Amino acid sequence: MKIVVCIKQVPDTAEVRINPETNTLVRDGVASIINPYDMHALEAGLQMREAAGAGTVTALTMGPPQAENALREAVSMGIDEGVLLTDRAFAGSDTWATAYTLAKAIEHIGADIIICGKQAIDGDTAQVGPEIAEFLQIPHVAYVRKIDSLKDGSIIVQRLMDDGYDIVESSLPVLLTVVRELNVPRMPSLKGKMAAKKAVIRQMKASDLKADVNSLGLQGSPTQVRNIFAPEAKKDRKMLEGSSEEKVDQLLKELAGLKCL
Amino acid sequence: MFIRVNTDKCTGCETCLQSCPYDAIIMKDGKAEITELCQLCRACLNVCPEGAISEVREEGAPGKEKGQGKGVWVFAEQRDGRIADVSFELLGAGRRLADILGAELSAVLFGSSEDGADELIKWGADKIYHCPDEILGVFNDEPYAQLLSDLIQEHKPEIVLAGATPVGRSFIPRVAARLNTGLTADCTSLDIDRETGHLLQVRPAFGGNIMATILCPLTRPQMATVRPRVMKRGVYDPDRKGEVIRISDRKISSRTSVKDTVKEASDLALNLQEANIIVAGGRGAGGEKGFALLYELAEALGASVAASRAAVDEGWIAYRHQVGQTGKTVGPKLYIACGISGAVQHLVGMQSSDIIVAINKNPEAPIFNVATYGIVGDLFEILPIFIRKVREAKGL
Numbered sequence: 001m002k003i004v005v006c007i008k009q010v011p012d013t014a015e016v017r018i019n020p021e022t023n024t025l026v027r028d029g030v031a032s033i034i035n036p037y038d039m040h041a042l043e044a045g046l047q048m049r050e051a052a053g054a055g056t057v058t059a060l061t062m063g064p065p066q067a068e069n070a071l072r073e074a075v076s077m078g079i080d081e082g083v084l085l086t087d088r089a090f091a092g093s094d095t096w097a098t099a100y101t102l103a104k105a106i107e108h109i110g111a112d113i114i115i116c117g118k119q120a121i122d123g124d125t126a127q128v129g130p131e132i133a134e135f136l137q138i139p140h141v142a143y144v145r146k147i148d149s150l151k152d153g154s155i156i157v158q159r160l161m162d163d164g165y166d167i168v169e170s171s172l173p174v175l176l177t178v179v180r181e182l183n184v185p186r187m188p189s190l191k192g193k194m195a196a197k198k199a200v201i202r203q204m205k206a207s208d209l210k211a212d213v214n215s216l217g218l219q220g221s222p223t224q225v226r227n228i229f230a231p232e233a234k235k236d237r238k239m240l241e242g243s244s245e246e247k248v249d250q251l252l253k254e255l256a257g258l259k260c261l
Numbered sequence: 262m263f264i265r266v267n268t269d270k271c272t273g274c275e276t277c278l279q280s281c282p283y284d285a286i287i288m289k290d291g292k293a294e295i296t297e298l299c300q301l302c303r304a305c306l307n308v309c310p311e312g313a314i315s316e317v318r319e320e321g322a323p324g325k326e327k328g329q330g331k332g333v334w335v336f337a338e339q340r341d342g343r344i345a346d347v348s349f350e351l352l353g354a355g356r357r358l359a360d361i362l363g364a365e366l367s368a369v370l371f372g373s374s375e376d377g378a379d380e381l382i383k384w385g386a387d388k389i390y391h392c393p394d395e396i397l398g399v400f401n402d403e404p405y406a407q408l409l410s411d412l413i414q415e416h417k418p419e420i421v422l423a424g425a426t427p428v429g430r431s432f433i434p435r436v437a438a439r440l441n442t443g444l445t446a447d448c449t450s451l452d453i454d455r456e457t458g459h460l461l462q463v464r465p466a467f468g469g470n471i472m473a474t475i476l477c478p479l480t481r482p483q484m485a486t487v488r489p490r491v492m493k494r495g496v497y498d499p500d501r502k503g504e505v506i507r508i509s510d511r512k513i514s515s516r517t518s519v520k521d522t523v524k525e526a527s528d529l530a531l532n533l534q535e536a537n538i539i540v541a542g543g544r545g546a547g548g549e550k551g552f553a554l555l556y557e558l559a560e561a562l563g564a565s566v567a568a569s570r571a572a573v574d575e576g577w578i579a580y581r582h583q584v585g586q587t588g589k590t591v592g593p594k595l596y597i598a599c600g601i602s603g604a605v606q607h608l609v610g611m612q613s614s615d616i617i618v619a620i621n622k623n624p625e626a627p628i629f630n631v632a633t634y635g636i637v638g639d640l641f642e643i644l645p646i647f648i649r650k651v652r653e654a655k656g657l
């Protein structure tokens with residue numbers, strides 16, 4: 001069984017701040033991490049391989065050359081191979097172009113099961129996984145919170161919904177996107193850390209893919225960012241003044257007037 | 262679409278060469294020529310003194326081309342015969358967009374029950390495409406994606422909106438991939454650019470620290486998802502009439518099947534979304550002692566308690582109470598934020614509340630930007646007074 005896990009290296013966005021004067025992002029010194037949901041995807045892949053007693057887990061990432069570090073970290077957890085898709089032609093990809101590129105690479109690598117995180121914390125779109133499945137013309141199940149069984153070319157999983165969960169069966173090959181409840185990602189072992197240092201990370205460029213060059217990167221992206229801005233203040237805001245007692249009195253008066261209470 | 266030089270008009274003045282950021286215009290036999298480097302950015306369109314450069318739109322061209330888009334569509338999600346609330350909110354937003362464009366607003370309804378179609382019309386739709394095929398009774402991605410894509414290709418709407426629910430977020434990306442068009446997730450506001458007619462899609466970006474306006478200029482439809490409770494419903498008109506178009510017996514298949522559906526109050530569903538009043542605490546609540554005050558106030562007000570992610574991460578309160586980008590989106594009549602700084606990720610989850618009260622000791626805290634009423638002060642001082650006075654007023 002061949003398992004491919006798509007992982008993304010993301011800035012630890014909890015640390016990203018805005019410079020209020022220039023309205024720009026302060027990203028200096030912000031660490032890069034493996035997207036937290038993708039850690040659960042890696043763990044799921046490793047558990048499937050262990051349960052089957054056979055097979056391989058390949059981690060795939062598209063990003064700048066330094067995204068190699070994310071793949072080494074994945075090696076330290078126990079995956080078999082890391083593949084880095086890096087090329088200037090991929091720069092500026094939106095979710096459509098990202099999914100297209102990853103799908104082309106997965107066609108090349110070959111996979112029975114593809115696992116993605118539910119979403120990446122830098123964009124929070126949750127689109128790349130299902131889009132990859134569509135490009136590969138295979139089924140997918142999103143928000144997987146438990147794997148019930150995996151055998152004989154089919155898989156049964158639990159899909160998290162707003163009001164509970166669905167038990168969904170799918171034929172293979174399939175793409176899953178996973179939520180945090182699925183598992184607890186393992187810590188790298190000492191042996192794993194050694195392996196990570198020595199591992200050879202396979203690199204792929206645009207020319208290694210059977211891809212339409214017009215569908216890559218910025219040029220292949222249907223969406224464009226027109227501008228970015230900081231959220232504005234409400235115009236009708238009222239700051240309440242006086243002692244604490246007075247402030248609360250004013251507030252209650254205002255709220256009573258609005259029939260809020 | 263492509264850009265063309267009318268060689269009869271071109272005088273070879275070379276004015277257009279500098280306008281191209283991609284060096285895609287060259288001179289050949291004394292005339293300008295657009296090469297394959299062209300990115301269709303349109304920067305050259307208005308620079309030619311002779312008006313020799315124009316854009317050419319092809320009709321029905323395959324691939325990523327602009328279609329002859331007509332109208333605004335809303336995917337009206339239905340589960341167990343009940344239409345999801347977000348569908349009505351999308352109709353509110355969709356009605357506005359359709360009116361600006363002078364276009365029709367249609368809703369797409371899947372599943373055997375047609376009862377909802379009438380309601381969708383009263384909430385603003387002109388037309389309903391209803392497909393009752395049995396395979397759509399439970400949610401599976403492939404049949405949903407296939408049928409919606411087929412309908413879009415047949416009718417060519419300009420804009421397609423869907424709820425950012427587990428269902429919408431799962432299958433709508435497949436539709437966008439299949440149609441080779443863009444999709445913008447979790448939009449917080451939608452508008453039409455009056456000059457170009459493009460859909461302006463605003464969403465939090467870079468982990469929610471800033472807002473971005475996203476365009477999908479060249480491909481159609483323009484697709485966006487919106488979280489529940491972000492948009493307001495439109496006007497309900499009980500006398501409104503519309504057309505229901507039935508679609509049936511489509512050849513659709515699925516490689517996934519739902520074996521069972523288990524209802525449980527999962528972390529995603531807590532009554533927060535129905536609450537009229539919410540008292541929310543952040544890191545400023547300092548711990549369980551602070552949250553005890555919040556619960557006291559909530560009890561006095563008959564409110565529910567929510568929290569920022571910082572408070573959840575500290576372990577002071579369970580995840581299901583989290584409001585924001587990675588938590589719930591709420592829209593109560595009154596939201597009282599105590600000791601919450603107002604990071605965009607939090608704001609996107611509560612901004613549509615009718616009235617927002619912020620209590621924070623830092624006068625610069627961004628939460629005051631969205632507040633209706635702001636109190637600069639220590640919550641440990643303000644809240645006990647607040648609780649006492651509410652109790653007094655209610656005779657508790």
Ligand SMILES: Cc1cc2nc3c(=O)[nH]c(=O)nc-3n(C[C@H](O)[C@H](O)[C@H](O)COP(=O)(O)OP(=O)(O)OC[C@H]3O[C@@H](n4cnc5c(N)ncnc54)[C@H](O)[C@@H]3O)c2cc1C
Pocket residue numbers: 012013014015121122124468469542543544545546568569570571572583584585586587588589599600601602603604605606607610620621622623626638639640641
């Ligand atoms: C991808 C991503 C998703 C996220 N999703 C969410 C989400 O869904 N929801 C969410 O809330 N956050 C989310 N966050 C985190 C968000 O960026 C902020 O870190 C978080 O909202 C901050 O919580 P806070 O306001 O409680 O804490 P802080 O930012 O630490 O603010 C505490 C505030 O309390 C005030 N204060 C302190 N003591 C007192 C006192 N005694 N009395 C009055 N005021 C006091 C301080 O002045 C300060 O303004 C997300 C972040 C990322 C990167």
Ligand SMILES: Nc1ncnc2c1ncn2[C@@H]1O[C@H](COP(=O)(O)O)[C@@H](O)[C@H]1O
Pocket residue numbers: 006007008009035037038041060061062063095098102115116117118119120121123124125126127128129
């Ligand atoms: N550049 C990338 N490289 C590898 N995997 C990615 C990349 N971008 C997104 N993914 C995968 O798609 C999931 C959803 O990402 P997103 O749609 O950006 O929220 C992530 O959890 C990853 O598994």
